[in-house]
Amino acid sequence: MRWTKSLIPTLKEDPAEADAVSHRLMVRAGLVRQLAAGIYVYLPLGQRVMDKINAIIREELNRIGGQEITMPVLHPAELWQQTGRWAAIGDEMFRLHDRGNREMCLGMTHEEVIAWLAAREIHSYRDLPQTWYQIQTKLRDEARPKSGVLRTREFLMKDSYTLDRDEVGLDKSYQLHKEAYCRILERCGLAFHVVESDPGMMGGVGAHEFMAPSEAGEDEIAHCDRCGYSANVELAGSHPRNPTFPDSTLEEIATPNAGTIEEVCALLKIEPALTIKSLLLVTKDGPLLALVRGDQHLHEKKLSIVAGEFRPAHRDEILSHLGAGPGSIGPVGATLPTIADESLRVGRYVVGANKDGFHLRGVVPGTHFQARWADIHHARSGDGCPRCEAVLRVERVIEVGNIFKLGTKYSLALKAVYLNEAGEERPIVMGSYGIGPARIAAAAIEQHHDQLGIIWPETIAPYQVHLLPVNVRDDKMVELAEAIYTQLQGERVEVLYDDRDERPGVKFKDADLLGLPLRLTIGSRALKEGMVELKVRKTGEELRVPPSEAAARAKALLSHPAK
Template sequence: MRFSKMFIPTLREAPADAEAISHILMLRAGYVRQLAAGLYIFLPLGWRVLGKINAILKEEMESIDAQEISMPILHPAEIWQQTGRWDIIGGEMFRLKDRTDREFCLGMTHEEIMTWLASREIRSYRDLPQVWYQIQTKLRDEARPKSGILRTREFIMKDSYSFDADDEGLDKNYQLHAEAYHRIFNRCGLQFMQVESDPGMMGGGYSHEFMAPSPAGEDEIALCSGCGYSANVELALSVPAENEIYDWPLEEVHTPEKRTVKEVSTFLKLTPAHFIKSILVISDQGPVLALVRGDQELHEKKMSKVIGSHRPAQKTEVKEILGVEAGFIGPSGREIRMIADPCLKKGVFVTGANKQHYHLKGVRADKDFTAEWHDIHIARAGDLCAVCGKPLQVSRVIEIGNIFKLGTKYSSALNAVFLDANGQEKPIIMGSYGIGPARIAAAAIEQNFDKDGIIWPKSIAPFDVELMPLNMNDALTVKTAEALYKELKANKIDVLMDDREERAGVKFKDADLIGIPTQIVIGEKTLKEGLVEIKDRRTKETVKVTIGEVINRVK
């Protein structure tokens, strides 16, 4: 490809409303343009990158016998109604009507439609297993699109779905996908890890996420360097570092106007870890008191797993329900449902006395209060691994893929059944598996850039090499460039030749910004010695080679 013929609108300055590095660089280097919040146009360079990523996805999907198909984006409401998700999913689903008033939605994922197809076509265990995939646009009315291409309202996803006769089959397809995903992300040059995750609205009981470490990410994961335990902090189990235990007798202490853990702990000259933090929440079944250690935060998702959907109580509700102001509530002597973090089992604590301006010192679990015990705190760096006891690290990550064991949730709802070898009718056992190609691209940039621009991993770069004849007015330069251009193409090397009538400086700046991993610089002076320069975009190291050597060097 010739630069002069390709639409690569590079920008000297970054648009003001871009913040994430991948967003800024993709805009500046002419890969994407924004149409509206969460809607992006992929320009020629950006589309080439997605094409490279998709090619890898296809190869690895085919290698585990997944078959590519293509599903509509516009879905009739009835199918989503049958699985219940039409009502469960709120504003995130785009909904519309056709001219006859029939209801439709735009597909945010394809479990329903894939299962619908299976329900119509699969009859026998002999038809199983099947793995179908597509690389298809999804639409979600995101509450908050952000970080450029990382969270958008319309995006391409590779989604695959497995259909099996039994759990062993599902296990195998799940495992095959996990392995394929490892190969895919490795080939894309990403640093990543596989972690346990919360299945969320997908249902089913078992899932993993693939995470690329990056400060631009929206998720956090806990990692154990000791045993390798890794999980999204939404469900990561951790044991906070132990307290020194004081054998206080139970007594009321006067704590005038001291409400928060911070205030009371400062007042009593104790660390927050010696306190029980009591948080009243309102669930569908009524008020629940959540108890965590004073130095911890309550994790709402973990809490939701125990008591279902809920919200924090307002200050006035606390007074109404518990009869005392929020700063002085505690578990002792309460009849209300209580969920407590297990780290409170051992030790002696200070907590609200349920009496204005008083706290209770010397509170012990089981003796002074009882509760249901569940891990409900947010895992933090420095907490200990629940498996092996070594310290956990917490890091910020971009979710680039996920795999779910769905079981029979969708097949049961949509009556996707088959006859087994004994003539018994059974629901098909399913899994679903997603990867976001645009997120791979963004994560690759977030993990590979410098002050001058993008540094693409070779496998997903828009071109393999950029050929840079510096002076287009020099006949020998042009002649050499044209010959090399032809030869590179003949050797199946993707080459972008910067044949513009631009000054050398502009070409260097643009080349670094665009980030093609190898640059071949053809300069007038060096050329007189019969040499050209091969430059590594990442290290900026340059070697001078004869023209004849170029092909072997860059192959």
């Protein structure tokens, strides 16, 4: 492609709204433009990247027997009412009415439509298993779109669904998808972890997420390098290192004006790990006391899995339930339901005495108070791995894909059933699998860039070669460039030909910004010796070759030449 015939609006300066690296570079390199919060236009270069990623996704899904279909974006409300999600999902679903005032919504995902289709078209065990997928626009009225294309209100998603006779079949389909996803992300050049995740409101019996490490990510995972344990922190177990517990016996101590853990520790000259943080919460069943070690943080999601929804108690509620202010409450003598973090099973601690200005020392959980045990603390780097006790690492990640074992939730609701060999009616067992092409693109940029710009993995680069004649007013250079351009195209190498009449500096800066894998420079410097230059964007490696060999050498340097 000739630059002069393309829309590649590069920017010299960072756009003011862009914060994340990938967002800045995608805008500066002319891949995308923002239309409104969380709504983006993909420009030609951005579109090519998406096409590359989608092609890889299609290949890998077809390889495991996936069949591509296209489902509507516009759905009748009844479908979602039948599965209960019409009511369960809140403001995040775009809802509208048609001219006949019928309720409709825009699809956030397509389990309902798949189950509807299956209910009509699948009748016999002979029809199963099936794998159906689409690459389709999804709409979600996100509370807070952010980080460029990482969290948007309208986005492309590859979603696939497996239909099986039973759990055994689902396991097999699930495993195939897991492998396909790994191949997709590897081919796209991403570093990633596969982690256990919370099925959440998808409802289901098992789930994994595919996480690409990046500062721009919204999630955190805990990972063990030794045994490979990997889980979303919402789920991750961890064994915080135990402090050395003092031999103190149970006694009440005055702690005037010391309310926070820090103040109490400063006063008593102890470390926070020797205290218990007591939090009064209010659930739909009433007050609840949650306990974590003083140096740990409560993980609200973990707690809500065992205790349901809750909110922090107000000050007057704390006073009326425990008889003391928030800085002095504790589990000893409290008559409230209590959940204590697993890490508190051993040790002796300082806790609030439920008496303003006093704490208790030498409190032994299980002896001096009773509680229900649960893992409710936030895993941190340095904690012990729950499987092998090696050191866990917590890192920020971008969720690029997820897979769920749905089971029969949707098939039961929408009567997607089949007859087995015995002629008995059985619900179809479903799986659901999503992957976000835009997130893959953004994660690739997050993971592969430098001060100057993007460094595309060859597999998803919008073009492979950046052909750059330094001065297009030099007839000899142009003649050579045109010839090499033709040759490269003949070799089926995707080439962006910067035929603009711009100063060299401008063209070089743009080349670095766009980050195509190979730059082929035609300039007087090398031309004096009858050579042209090839430069590898990733390594900075440079070599000179005769013009006649340029196209062939360029192709050879690309480890993933375009087909």
